Amino acid sequence: MTRTRRGGAVTLTLPWPVWVPAVVGFGLIAVPVAGLVLRTNWPDFGALVTTPAALDALWLSLRTGLVSTALCLLLGTPLALVLARSDLPGLPVLRSVVLLPLVLPPVVGGLTLLFLLGRTGPIGQLLDAWFGITVPFSTEAVVIAQTFVAMPFLVVSLEGALRTAGERYEVVAATLGASPLTALRRVTLPVVLPGLVSGSVLAFARALGEFGATIAFAGNLQGTTQTLPLLIYIQSQNDLDGAVAMSLVLVVVAVVVIVATRTRDVSGVR
Amino acid sequence: MTALTAALALAVTACGSSGDQQPARTLTVSAAASLTDVYNALKPSFEQADPGTTVVFNFGGSDTLAQQVVQGAPADVLATASTRTMQTAQQAGRIAGEPVTYASNRLQIAVQPGNPEQVTGLASLVGPQVTESVCAPAVPCGAATEAAERAANVMLDPVSEEQDVRSVLQRVQTRNVDAGLVYVTDVRSAGGQVQGVDFPQASAQGAAQDYLIGAVAGRPDADLADRWIQFVTGPQGDAALQRAGFTLR
Numbered sequence: 001m002t003r004t005r006r007g008g009a010v011t012l013t014l015p016w017p018v019w020v021p022a023v024v025g026f027g028l029i030a031v032p033v034a035g036l037v038l039r040t041n042w043p044d045f046g047a048l049v050t051t052p053a054a055l056d057a058l059w060l061s062l063r064t065g066l067v068s069t070a071l072c073l074l075l076g077t078p079l080a081l082v083l084a085r086s087d088l089p090g091l092p093v094l095r096s097v098v099l100l101p102l103v104l105p106p107v108v109g110g111l112t113l114l115f116l117l118g119r120t121g122p123i124g125q126l127l128d129a130w131f132g133i134t135v136p137f138s139t140e141a142v143v144i145a146q147t148f149v150a151m152p153f154l155v156v157s158l159e160g161a162l163r164t165a166g167e168r169y170e171v172v173a174a175t176l177g178a179s180p181l182t183a184l185r186r187v188t189l190p191v192v193l194p195g196l197v198s199g200s201v202l203a204f205a206r207a208l209g210e211f212g213a214t215i216a217f218a219g220n221l222q223g224t225t226q227t228l229p230l231l232i233y234i235q236s237q238n239d240l241d242g243a244v245a246m247s248l249v250l251v252v253v254a255v256v257v258i259v260a261t262r263t264r265d266v267s268g269v270r
Numbered sequence: 271m272t273a274l275t276a277a278l279a280l281a282v283t284a285c286g287s288s289g290d291q292q293p294a295r296t297l298t299v300s301a302a303a304s305l306t307d308v309y310n311a312l313k314p315s316f317e318q319a320d321p322g323t324t325v326v327f328n329f330g331g332s333d334t335l336a337q338q339v340v341q342g343a344p345a346d347v348l349a350t351a352s353t354r355t356m357q358t359a360q361q362a363g364r365i366a367g368e369p370v371t372y373a374s375n376r377l378q379i380a381v382q383p384g385n386p387e388q389v390t391g392l393a394s395l396v397g398p399q400v401t402e403s404v405c406a407p408a409v410p411c412g413a414a415t416e417a418a419e420r421a422a423n424v425m426l427d428p429v430s431e432e433q434d435v436r437s438v439l440q441r442v443q444t445r446n447v448d449a450g451l452v453y454v455t456d457v458r459s460a461g462g463q464v465q466g467v468d469f470p471q472a473s474a475q476g477a478a479q480d481y482l483i484g485a486v487a488g489r490p491d492a493d494l495a496d497r498w499i500q501f502v503t504g505p506q507g508d509a510a511l512q513r514a515g516f517t518l519r
């Protein structure tokens with residue numbers, strides 16, 4: 001990188017070979033989304049995105065996405081701490097298991113959940129016999145599927161943040177007499193807060209767009225398990241205008257969430 | 271240079287000598303996914319009767335196949351699982367002559383073997399005692415399900431509306447639902463894993479699904495396409511279709 005002196009201040013300039021692939025990469029993502037905007041039936045847009053099915057799906061997606069993100073935080077934060085700070089034997093194996101949902105096709109994840117928690121699955125059978133609970137085809141199943149695919153995003157971001165931050169502040173806190181729990185609460189978590197926020201945003205975005213695991217495990221029923229991506233897919237079979245309009249709603253929700261939290265995230269770092 | 275000429279001459283001769291035999295011809299058939307087993311079973315005897323001919327299949331959803339033919343996909347025969355999709359290709363001027371309606375598929379209620387919930391018709395599925403899964407109304411099998419519901423004057427309460435009929439079958443096979451509305455051919459394909467229950471409204475207007483076949487217009491091997499159509503709609507084709515659970519027309 002080159003440093004340019006401008007009125008005494010030093011600014012970093014990106015070398016020119018960075019720009020061309022950056023523009024191509026941006027275009028690869030932005031152009032199809034722009035195509036979505038062009039393909040939208042604007043005169044009927046309002047009617048298309050306010051059908052009862054569309055509103056049910058949007059509301060369900062927001063609700064399940066938020067609950068899944070909360071679950072990811074609750075379970076993923078300790079998991080990231082174990083991966084980054086503990087000296088358990090076999091950590092690399094543990095880490096690769098945690099990352100599996102990133103590699104697995106989501107439908108496979110959904111099927112494995114179905115085989116485990118379905119009516120004839122080893123756990124599903126017990127739940128059915130003891131409590132009369134059927135997990136598939138319920139809103140809870142949507143949350144489980146979303147948490148399954150979204151959790152690695154939070155764990156990876158947070159583990160990265162924990163490793164970058166290092167242990168020196170925690171060591172200082174310990175020498176000053178802080179208990180491990182106090183050090184975690186007062187030192188570690190505040191230091192990695194930006195990583196926690198960006199990890200949560202990633203997890204929420206992934207949960208919002210979740211399709212394969214949900215349709216395989218939770219099924220598809222308006223108001224109960226039909227999230228926005230499921231409705232868009234089903235709708236695309238015979239009503240492309242409706243599917244495109246709802247896709248745009250999904251894009252807008254995702255952009256709003258990412259922009260809102262990213263801005264705060266950056267100011268938090270400063 | 272001379273070596274190259276010699277090699278070329280040799281290659282030309284080689285080509286010429288193979289031309290003395292039957293010319294190798296390929297017939298491309300775009301067919302609805304539900305015909306996969308039947309068509310694959312018919313392929314060997316057709317190829318045997320017509321040495322040098324290879325039949326290649328392009329299986330998929332009828333809507334997709336019709337769109338592909340309209341866009342000029344190199345298919346010689348189009349076999350759809352609905353009248354509407356065949357009309358799409360016809361209206362675009364892509365079908366030579368009149369397509370033939372040769373078979374139909376009707377809905378059946380797939381239940382666990384032995385029918386433990388004693389399902390006898392659509393009305394037995396209503397209520398929380400019997401859980402069922404159906405196709406979403408937006409897909410063809412879902413439209414057929416809605417037509418049957420209207421004819422029976424019954425409102426089903428499915429736990430899930432699947433994106434295709436095979437997913438409904440999978441729910442019953444894995445015993446996550448008690449019953450599912452699928453086609454007779456799907457029940458047959460599942461072997462003994464599910465049992466099919468007939469119900470009268472399966473033959474109601476809009477509930478049965480017609481199978482049409484037509485030759486694609488403007489293709490070089492039109493005679494070959496016609497032979498395949500005759501073969502599929504002839505005695506051997508009929509037997510294979512019936513074995514799979516189709517109703518002949």
